[in-house]
Amino acid sequence: xxxxxxxxxxxxxxxxxxxxxxxxxxxxxxxxxxxxxxxxxxxxxxxxxxxxxxxxxxxxxxxxxxxxxxxxxxxxxxxxxxxxxxxxxxxxxxxxxxxxxxxxxxxxxxxxxxxxxxxxxxxxxxxxxxxxxxxxxxxxxxxxxxxxxxxxxxxxxxxxxxxxxxxxxxxxxxxxxxxxxxxxxxxxxxxxxxxxxxxxxxxxxxxxxxxxxxxxxxxxxxxxxxxxxxxxxxxxxxxxxxxxxxxxxxxxxxxxxxxxxxxxxxxxxxxxxxxxxxxxxxxxxxxxxxxxxxxxxxxxxxxxxxxxxxxxxxxxxxxxxxxxxxxxxxxxxxxxxxxxxxxxxxxxxxxxxxxxxxxxxxxxxxxxxxxxxxxxxxxxxxxxxxxxxxxxxxxxxxxxxxxxxxxxxxxxxxxxxxxxxxxxxxxxxxxxxxxxxxxxxxxxxxxxxxxxxxxxxxxxxxxxxxxxxxxxxxxxxxxxxxxxxxxxx
Numbered sequence: 140x141x142x143x144x145x146x147x148x149x150x151x152x153x154x155x156x157x158x159x160x161x162x163x164x165x166x167x168x169x170x171x172x173x174x175x176x177x178x179x180x181x182x183x184x185x186x187x188x189x190x191x192x193x194x195x196x197x198x199x200x201x202x203x204x205x206x207x208x209x210x211x212x213x214x215x216x217x218x219x220x221x222x223x224x225x226x227x228x229x230x231x232x233x234x235x236x237x238x239x240x241x242x243x244x245x246x247x248x249x250x251x252x253x254x255x256x257x258x259x260x261x262x263x264x265x266x267x268x269x270x271x272x273x274x275x276x277x278x279x280x281x282x283x284x285x286x287x288x289x290x291x292x293x294x295x296x297x298x299x300x301x302x303x304x305x306x307x308x309x310x311x312x313x314x315x316x317x318x319x320x321x322x323x324x325x326x327x328x329x330x331x332x333x334x335x336x337x338x339x340x341x342x343x344x345x346x347x348x349x350x351x352x353x354x355x356x357x358x359x360x361x362x363x364x365x366x367x368x369x370x371x372x373x374x375x376x377x378x379x380x381x382x383x384x385x386x387x388x389x390x391x392x393x394x395x396x397x398x399x400x401x402x403x404x405x406x407x408x409x410x411x412x413x414x415x416x417x418x419x420x421x422x423x424x425x426x427x428x429x430x431x432x433x434x435x436x437x438x439x440x441x442x443x444x445x446x447x448x449x450x451x452x453x454x455x456x457x458x459x460x461x462x463x464x465x466x467x468x469x470x471x472x473x474x475x476x477x478x479x480x481x482x483x484x485x486x487x488x489x490x491x492x493x494x495x496x497x498x499x500x501x502x503x504x505x506x507x508x509x510x511x512x513x514x515x516x517x518x519x520x521x522x523x524x525x526x527x528x529x530x531x532x533x534x535x536x537x538x539x540x541x542x543x544x545x546x547x548x549x550x551x552x553x554x555x556x557x558x559x560x561x562x563x564x565x566x567x568x569x570x571x572x573x574x575x576x577x578x579x580x581x582x583x584x585x586x587x588x589x590x591x592x593x594x595x596x597x598x599x600x601x602x603x604x605x606x607x608x609x610x611x612x613x614x615x616x617x618x619x620x621x622x623x624x625x626x627x628x
Contacts, residue, residue: 155195159203172213255602257571260546260591264464276499291483293319310440323458323470342389346577364579394429398589400542408444426457434543469501525596529603547591555585559614567605
C-alpha cells in the first residue's frame with residue numbers, strides 16, 4: 140500500500156510531459172538517444188529527478204518529445220548500462236545511481252585541493268566571536284545538563300533573543316511566536332509540509348534559491364513562477380498571479396533576493412501583503428540574507444508592513460548561516476503562536492529538537508550580532524567591489540548591476556553559455572553553477588552566472604582570471620564529466 144502511494148505521487152510529479160519539459164531545457168528540442176540519456180543522467184545528478192523514481196513509459200516519452208520510440212528505448216538502454224536506471228518486467232524503469240556516484244543535492248566538495256568554490260554564497264565563520272561563543276555555551280551548559288535536553292520549540296533564552304531582534308527591527312514579537320529550527324532550510328521544509336498538500340500551487344520568484352525550489356518540488360507542490368529582473372519585481376504581475384492562480388503559498392526573498400540581489404520597495408511589500416490577504420495565500424518570507432545590507436540600513440521585517448491584523452498569514456524564516464556561519468545549523472520561524480505550536484508538533488517525528496549546545500552558541504552570537512555585522516559588512520562590501528573590478532578587468536564584456544546587499548553578483552554573459560562554461564571551468568579549478576540552476580523553469584537563465592563575493596579579494600581575482608581562460612577555450616565538456624559534485628548554498 141505504501142509503495143503504491145509513492146508510485147502515484149511520482150507518476151503525478153514526473154509524467155512524460157514534465158520530464159519532456161525538463162529535458163528540452165537540458166538537451167534541446169529533438170535529442171538523439173545519447174543526448175537524451177545524458178540529459179536524464181544530468182537531471183538525476185542535479186537532483187531535479189529524484190532517485191528511485193519511475194520514468195515515463197517509452198511510448199509516452201517519445202510522443203512528448205516528438206522522437207521515435209526507438210530513440211527512447213536506446214536512451215533507456217544507455218542509462219541502464221551506466222547504472223543510472225534499472226528495469227523490471229511489469230514495473231517499468233526507475234532512476235538509480237551507479238556505485239560511487241552521488242546526487243548534487245548531497246554531494247560534498249573537497250576542501251584544500253586548489254579549487255575556488257563560487258557555488259557557495261556564504262562567508263566563513265568569525266573565528267574570534269565563534270570561539271568566545273563556544274566558551275560562553277560551555278559555561279551555560281551546566282544549567283541545561285540536568286534536563287532531558289529536548290526542546291521542540293527551542294530553548295526559551297534563544298527564542299526570546301530572536302523575538303527581541305525582530306522587535307528591535309520594527310516588528311513586535313513574543314517568544315511564543317518563535318520556533319528554533321536546524322537551519323533555514325529545515326524551517327522552509329517544515330513549513331511547506333505543514334501548510335501545503337501535494338498538487339497545491341506555490342508562487343515563486345524566477346530566478347530563486349535552488350534549494351528552496353527543490354524543497355517545493357520534493358513536497359509535490361506546483362510552482363507558479365513570476366519573474367524577478369534587474370529592475371526588481373513587477374507588482375502588477377505578482378498581484379495578477381496571486382489573484383488568478385490563487386496559490387496556497389508564495390515563497391519570496393524580498394531582501395537582497397537570491398540570486399539577483401534585488402531589494403523590494405516598501406510600497407510593493409504593502410501591495411503584496413494586501414493581495415495575499417485577499418486571496419488567502421500564505422506568504423513564506425525568507426529573510427536569511429536580510430542582515431547583509433551593504434549600501435544602506437537593513438530593511439525592516441516584511442511582516443512589519445502589514446496593516447494591523449493583516450499579517451496573520453505571513454511566515455518569516457531566517458538563520459545565522461549568512462550573517463555568521465553555515466556550519467552553525469541554527470534557523471527560526473516567526474509566525475502566529477498557533478502555527479508555531481503546529482510546527483513544533485510536526486517536527487517531532489523527524490528531528491525532535493535542535494541541539495542545545497548549538498542553540499547556546501547561537502544565543503551568545505545573537506547578543507553580539509551588531510558588533511559582528513559592524514566588522515563583516517565592510518569586509519563584504521570590499522569583496523563585492525573587488526569582484527566587480529576583477530570581472531571588469533578580465534571579462535569586460537560581461538554585465539551586472541551592483542546589488543545593495545546580499546552575497547553575490549547576478550552576471551549577464553551576453554549569450555546562453557552558462558552551463559557549458561560552468562562545466563568547463565572545473566578543468567580550471569573553479570566550481571560555479573550556471574544560471575539555469577536558479578530557474579523555476581527548466582532551461583531558463585542560461586545567459587547568467589551567480590558569482591558570490593564571499594572569498595577574499597585575491598581569490599576572487601584569480602577566479603575571474605580562470606573564468607576568462609575558460610571562456611577563451613573549448614566550452615565543450617565530455618559527457619562523463621557529470622560527477623555528483625554540484626550543489627549550491
